[in-house]
Amino acid sequence: MKRLQFLLFIWLILLGSSNCYFNPFVQKYIFPDPTKENSLFSNLTLLGLTQAPFALSLTGQIRDQNGTAVPDAVLTVMNRSSELEGLDSTVTTNATGRFFIRLSSGTTTFSVTQDNSPYFIFTVLITSIGDISVLEIKNNSVEVEVSSFFVYDPGNQPSFFELIESDPFHRSTRQVGPSALYLYFSEPPVPPNQGEELAWLTQNVSISPSFTFGNLSFEVDSMIVLVSGYSSQTTTYTVSLGPGIFGSNSGLPLTPRTIVFTCEYPCGL
Numbered sequence: 001m002k003r004l005q006f007l008l009f010i011w012l013i014l015l016g017s018s019n020c021y022f023n024p025f026v027q028k029y030i031f032p033d034p035t036k037e038n039s040l041f042s043n044l045t046l047l048g049l050t051q052a053p054f055a056l057s058l059t060g061q062i063r064d065q066n067g068t069a070v071p072d073a074v075l076t077v078m079n080r081s082s083e084l085e086g087l088d089s090t091v092t093t094n095a096t097g098r099f100f101i102r103l104s105s106g107t108t109t110f111s112v113t114q115d116n117s118p119y120f121i122f123t124v125l126i127t128s129i130g131d132i133s134v135l136e137i138k139n140n141s142v143e144v145e146v147s148s149f150f151v152y153d154p155g156n157q158p159s160f161f162e163l164i165e166s167d168p169f170h171r172s173t174r175q176v177g178p179s180a181l182y183l184y185f186s187e188p189p190v191p192p193n194q195g196e197e198l199a200w201l202t203q204n205v206s207i208s209p210s211f212t213f214g215n216l217s218f219e220v221d222s223m224i225v226l227v228s229g230y231s232s233q234t235t236t237y238t239v240s241l242g243p244g245i246f247g248s249n250s251g252l253p254l255t256p257r258t259i260v261f262t263c264e265y266p267c268g269l
Contacts, residue, residue, distance in 0.1 A: 053082035053105050056129060057154040061098045061162075062112070065143035067170025067259060069097030069162065074113045078121070081106030096162040096186045102154065107135065120144050143171065148255060161247035161254050162186045164221075166239075168261040177230035177267045180214075181205075181239065183223045185254070187247045191218050201225065204244040207237060230268035237261055 062070045073093045080087075082104040091101045105126045112119040120140035126132050132149045152158050167182040168174055192200035197216040205213075205225065214226030223245075238260050243253035 051105075053084060055084050055086060055102060055104050056126070057100070057152050057157075058103050058126075058132065059098055059100045059148075059150050059152060059158070059160075060124075060146055061096070061148040062093055063097055063145040063147070063170075066165070066172070067145070068165040069093075069095075070114065070144075071095045071097055072114065073097070073099075073119060075099055075101070075110045076113070078109045078111050080104060080108040096160060096164060098148070098160060098162070100152075100157055122146050159250060159252060160186070161245075161250055161252040163241060163254065163257040166259050168259070170259045171261070173262045173264060174267070175264050177228075177263045179226060179228070181225045181227055183225070183241070185221050185223070185245075185247065187249045188221050189218065189223055189254075190246045190248045192216075200244075204242050206240040206242070208240075209235060209237065211237075230263055232266050232268040234265045235263055235267065237263065 062073050064070050071093055074090060075092070076090045077088075080103075084104045086102060087104055088102045091099045093099045103124075103126065105128075107123055107125050109121065109123040111121050118139065120137055122137045123135040124132065124146075125135050129151050132151075134146050137144060137146065150158065162185065163183060164186055165184040168178050198213060201213050201216060207227075209231065211227055211229035214228060216226075217224045238258060240256070240258045241254055242256055245254040246252065247254070
């Protein structure tokens with residue numbers, strides 16, 4: 001009888017310990033999974049408790065109305081729903097427009113300044129490590145983008161290979177189809193082997209609706225792709241850059257980026 005009670009005790013412990021998940025972004029932290037239930041305890045009031053606030057290290061990126069990364073923008077916390085020890089109150093974006101900050105779950109509202117002048121205000125919501133979103137952007141006189149969020153180990157700040165700027169600009173409207181795509185990166189990209197340029201472009205640059213690739217060339221930190229075959233009708237094009245483009249200095253894959261622009265009638269004529 002005692003042995004049966006002991007085995008039952010061990011079984012209950014194993015059931016309880018299985019109710020968690022592992023997040024690959026932050027290797028040192030394990031949080032309870034609120035989507036799972038242990039049916040043995042479904043009638044207990046513990047299931048009604050909300051998840052306690054937690055801290056995490058987060059990076060995001062600020063881009064302007066042209067989709068260009070914004071360096072030297074200062075983010076200052078105005079208010080937050082949870083106060084925990086070790087949180088950051090102010091950070092500055094680097095040359096790629098990226099900021100790194102220690103935050104708590106819940107909501108945090110930032111004021112952003114550039115060159116000592118007010119730029120905009122935004123609020124970010126963190127409900128779990130994998131659920132991070134911008135609730136509101138306000139007080140901005142022009143379009144602005146806060147995106148590209150990643151959670152990281154606080155003792156191991158990551159590096160990124162980024163698209164800094166493009167021509168045509170993101171969200172721009174053109175009357176004449178551009179003869180080339182100019183892509184400017186945070187460091188020189190690795191060019192493909194000679195004779196493999198078209199296959200490399202097809203694998204790493206996706207355009208919808210499609211048009212024709214021409215010559216490919218590289219200049220310092222930029223990549224120039226000749227293009228043709230635009231529609232004569234007003235058309236919005238989506239250019240997606242994948243992680244198969246690598247930085248030659250760091251060896252890092254490109255953080256995926258999408259550029260959207262519109263070419264108005266009679267664009268292709």
